[in-house]
Amino acid sequence: MQNMLTVIANALKGGAKVNGAQTVSEGSRVVVSSRSFADFTPQANFDIKRCDLHRLDEGPSVQTVLTREDGLKYYRMMQTMRRMELKADQLYKQKIIRGFCHLYDGQEACAVGIEAGIKPTDHLITAYRAHGYTYTRGVSVKEIMAELTGRRGGVAKGKGGSMHMYAKNFYGGNGIVGAQVPLGAGVALACQYQGKNEICVTLYGDGAANQGQIFESFNMAALWKLPCIFICENNKYGMGTSVERASASTDYYKRGDFIPGLRVDGMDVLGVREATKFAADYCRSGKGPILMELQTYRYHGHSMSDPGVSYRTREEIQEVRSKSDPITTLKDRMISSNMASLEEIKDIDADIRKEVEEAAQFATTDPEPPLEDLCNHIFYNDAPLEVRGTNPWTRLKSIS
Numbered sequence: 001m002q003n004m005l006t007v008i009a010n011a012l013k014g015g016a017k018v019n020g021a022q023t024v025s026e027g028s029r030v031v032v033s034s035r036s037f038a039d040f041t042p043q044a045n046f047d048i049k050r051c052d053l054h055r056l057d058e059g060p061s062v063q064t065v066l067t068r069e070d071g072l073k074y075y076r077m078m079q080t081m082r083r084m085e086l087k088a089d090q091l092y093k094q095k096i097i098r099g100f101c102h103l104y105d106g107q108e109a110c111a112v113g114i115e116a117g118i119k120p121t122d123h124l125i126t127a128y129r130a131h132g133y134t135y136t137r138g139v140s141v142k143e144i145m146a147e148l149t150g151r152r153g154g155v156a157k158g159k160g161g162s163m164h165m166y167a168k169n170f171y172g173g174n175g176i177v178g179a180q181v182p183l184g185a186g187v188a189l190a191c192q193y194q195g196k197n198e199i200c201v202t203l204y205g206d207g208a209a210n211q212g213q214i215f216e217s218f219n220m221a222a223l224w225k226l227p228c229i230f231i232c233e234n235n236k237y238g239m240g241t242s243v244e245r246a247s248a249s250t251d252y253y254k255r256g257d258f259i260p261g262l263r264v265d266g267m268d269v270l271g272v273r274e275a276t277k278f279a280a281d282y283c284r285s286g287k288g289p290i291l292m293e294l295q296t297y298r299y300h301g302h303s304m305s306d307p308g309v310s311y312r313t314r315e316e317i318q319e320v321r322s323k324s325d326p327i328t329t330l331k332d333r334m335i336s337s338n339m340a341s342l343e344e345i346k347d348i349d350a351d352i353r354k355e356v357e358e359a360a361q362f363a364t365t366d367p368e369p370p371l372e373d374l375c376n377h378i379f380y381n382d383a384p385l386e387v388r389g390t391n392p393w394t395r396l397k398s399i400s
Helices: 002-012 068-093 108-117 131-136 141-148 180-194 212-224 269-284 314-324 326-336 342-365 391-395
Strands: 016-018 021-026 029-032 043-047 052-054 063-067 123-125 200-205 228-234 261-265 290-295
Touching: 063 068, 063 269, 068 108, 068 131, 068 141, 068 326, 068 342, 108 131, 108 228, 108 269, 108 326, 123 180, 131 141, 141 342, 180 200, 180 212, 180 228, 212 228, 228 269, 261 269, 269 290, 269 326, 326 342
Parallel strands: 123 200, 200 228, 228 290, 261 290
Antiparallel strands: 016 021, 021 029, 043 063, 052 261
16 A cells, blocks of 8 residues: 555655545655545535415425535535625726626525526526626626626626626616516516416515515516516615615515515525525416515625615624625535535635636726727617617727
């Protein structure tokens, strides 16, 4: 055995991977610094918080199974979203990102949990805090960062910015408060009409929950039994106003009245996943819409113009970070259940930091869209532009 190790060590010449484990050669000795995949538990059972129910006899299970593969995938997605938002914060303060910018850090379990509970062929529409959902819907960090800086390589070719990103079956962030909810009901109507057994996830925040068009959408969805999951991401504060000061009733999961509802721990990716699966099955069965309230928390202010500490204390934010952070919660679960090692998690973190830095580099060096593109891409198939009043713009040419 010693001879074998000596041969391997001499061959490595400074370190390599043997059977998936990182090794470091020290003379004729091999030091194994991480375990092989065979040492890890492939899956484990976890308890999740019971959901509060409205007009439902039973809700999602209070136990779930997490595989090692899924756990690492969820961790990577949430950590990527966190790092991406922190980099966006940095670029905004450097005046490289301009205009409106609403960050999603703290709420990552909502986006990743929802995506894990539906299918890629299902549809999703959300408000202007949209970077996380753009990523879970399949857009790369590079394209998102370039869109934030208004560059040609952005997902919307630099024309949409922070609030208006789109992808297949993703109808974007929407800047008008609550206006995406009737649009989502319309997408659900299309799902029903086309008969493909697809659903639409329609998201809004607690700050939009009192908008009239939301209740109009609830009414039509209930009447027509539309396959729509209405989701209120309740992060406790609107634009500087706590939910208690803005809503006579803060039981948002009950606000659909005749629409059944669930109140879910939005800081637990597994709880969100199981609740979303339950809601998706409900909608696909032809019973009509269902409402979910995800109790979550944002670490940044409402937007970049809001420091986020004038209406809440720094101690409150720190307490949530220390006790309920969705990324830390998942990491602790996996390590304590022998589903991953700390070294493996650190390697993932390093990969993500590198990916985000490279995306930021691209987002600051890629050219801006040319002026002659101003009136292009109005129609999905680039049809000739014959819209009254816009033709003079097509003659503009970039001089920079």
